[in-house]
Amino acid sequence: MxxxxxxxxxxxxxxxxxxxxxxxxxxxxxxxxxxxxxxxxxxxxxxxxxxxxxxxxxxxxxxxxxxxxxxxxxxxxGDGYGPKLIRKKTTQLKKNFRVALSGVHTTNAIIFRLAYPEARIVYKNFLEIESAVISGEVDAGVLIHESILNFDTSLEVEREIWDIWCEKAQEELPxxxxxxxxxxxxxxxxxxxxxxxxxxxxxxxxxxxxxxxxxxxxxxxxxxxxxxxxxxxxxxxxxxxxxxxxxxxxxxxxxxxxxxxxxxxxxxxxxxxxxxxxxxxxxxxx
CATH class of the missing domain: 3.40.190.10 (Periplasmic binding protein-like II)
Incomplete structure (x- = not known):
């Protein structure tokens, strides 16, 4: 087997x-x-x-x-799309904002850390990230998988991981x-x-x-x-x-x-x- x-x-x-x-x-x-x-x-x-x-x-x-x-x-x-860094519409992110990521070894977490080295990271199951942002446990979170398609109307996209990727790669690669x-x-x-x-x-x-x-x-x-x-x-x-x-x-x-x-x-x-x-x-x- x-x-x-x-x-x-x-x-x-x-x-x-x-x-x-x-x-x-x-x-x-x-x-x-x-x-x-x-x-x-x-x-x-x-x-x-x-x-x-x-x-x-x-x-x-x-x-x-x-x-x-x-x-x-x-x-x-991802090709022009991918995981999304989201926050409440009423939240302004500081340099050391609290963020929920789906795991230390995930690609999105690695790219996120390159762009936000001062952020305070909490790692969670990806299904728990949206609710952690809504509850105020964290200031922001990176949504992955199907979560990127439909999230709470109180939230908005702060930044696309795709955009960070292109910036760091210095070209548009998958x-x-x-x-x-x-x-x-x-x-x-x-x-x-x-x-x-x-x-x-x-x-x-x-x-x-x-x-x-x-x-x-x-x-x-x-x-x-x-x-x-x-x-x-x-x-x-x-x-x-x-x-x-x-x-x-x-x-x-x-x-x-x-x-x-x-x-x-x-x-x-x-x-x-x-x-x-x-x-x-x-x-x-x-």
Whole structure:
């Protein structure tokens, strides 16, 4: 049994559930056993080596590089959009404002810290951030996942994380938010098969978006309505989620570079060095 961790947000469920519904993966020697947890819990679980395969923030990957390979499928990027720093309309933020973030290892938290080094950070489950701002527990918070689509009318956007990203990157690159990592101890031929199956699952999901979306809504596993789900999937689970392209890889490398220069990472990584060497399969079959 291959253990897989993914988040309960709509894009992860959408990209994985072609396997749950049996549309993909029948040819695998070992079946998948999935667990849905919030993204920071998954980041920590991957650091601890709990799951064979896991969704992970791209910002967390350098911390697990020795034990996990980076997959090239099941990815979510921002492209002109992304997490939002929100506050009450009546609140004016000071330099050392209190802010709720979704986890120390998340990409949005890393980018936020680059722009607001004096902010006082509280880390919370992403589902608790909006209410923490409304209650006054914190002055602001960064909303992620479906929360960016519909939040309380007493709140407004202070700044888009996308804008901070472009400012720090000094160019408009896709904003690397979520990816997947696979345990290195898994034999290479099996690892290649797992990545191939996950890639097929995302491809099938994207091609059958309306059918799969309806099934997810009918089963009550999605937190948003049909209209919001359609919008959200267009943002984060689309044709660009099937397999990393060169521009996305450049975005990942820019994130790693910014993190290294800020002292967050101890080495400067290039993502291409950490993918599963799929060329092995072609050599093996030649």
């Amino acid at each position: 291959i253990s897989i961790g993914h988040s309960p947000d709509a894009d992860d469920l959408f990209m994985y559930y072609a396997i749950v519904f049996g549309w993909v993966g029948d040819d695998l020697e070992e079946k998948f056993e999935n667990q849905a947890l919030d993204i920071e819990t998954l980041n920590i679980a991957t650091i601890q080596g709990i799951y064979d395969v896991s969704a992970i923030s791209f910002g967390a990957y350098p911390f697990v590089r020795e034990n996990f390979a980076l997959l090239q499928t099941g990815v979510s990027f 904003l690397p938010l979520g990816g997947m990592a696979l345990r290195r101890s898994i034999p290479l031929n099996k690892a290649i098969n797992i990545e191939s199956t996950l890639t097929k699952a995302v491809e099938v999901a994207v091609k059958n978006k309306k059918i799969l979306s309806k099934m997810l809504i009918e089963r009550g596993v999605i937190r948003v309505d049909e209209k919001e789900l359609d919008i959200y999937l267009d943002l984060y689970a689309n044709k660009d989620s099937i397999s990393l392209n060169d521009l996305q890889k450049k975005g990942i490398n820019k994130l790693f570079e910014l993190g290294f220069k800020a002292g967050i990472y101890d080495v400067l990584l290039e993502c291409e060095d950490y993918f599963i060497p799929t060329g092995y399969q072609a050599l093996r079959n030649s």
